[in-house]
Amino acid sequence: MCRDRDFDLKHALPQNVDAPVQDLEIETLFEAITAGDRLIHEIARIAALTGAKVKLEEISYHQRALDDALRNPAVVRNEYEHAGEAIEREKSSTLASFVTLTPLVE
Structure with missing residues (x-):
């Protein structure tokens, strides 16, 4: 943006x-x-x-970006998918780090 x-x-x-x-x-x-x-x-x-x-x-700049996006909707959808996957991987990685680094209470 x-x-x-x-x-x-x-x-x-x-x-x-x-x-x-x-x-x-x-x-x-x-x-x-x-x-x-x-x-x-x-x-x-x-x-x-x-x-x-x-x-x-x-x-x-936003108007030009919007114009470009409207001309190339498949590219926008693809980029959005990749961004969503990256966000999910980051969330999973953060959760995994927390679980790995958190000592178990006995």
Whole structure:
């Protein structure tokens, strides 16, 4: 999503975000555009609710990326699959490390 850095899934949301999200029923929009995909939901939520400081050049970059994605949907699906697999492997690896390094209580 970002040309010069990785997208930060742990980006803190503004403190006052809950009221407008509820008032405008933005969660309904997120649910509709993400079709139940929790990862995409979280990305959309963070991007939409923290994007007020976006520069014009970043918007242009996003528009070009979207245009490219719309022209190549198979590539996007493939990349999404690979990203999901990598996230799952990382979760499994972290869990395995925790289980391996945690001493058994007798």
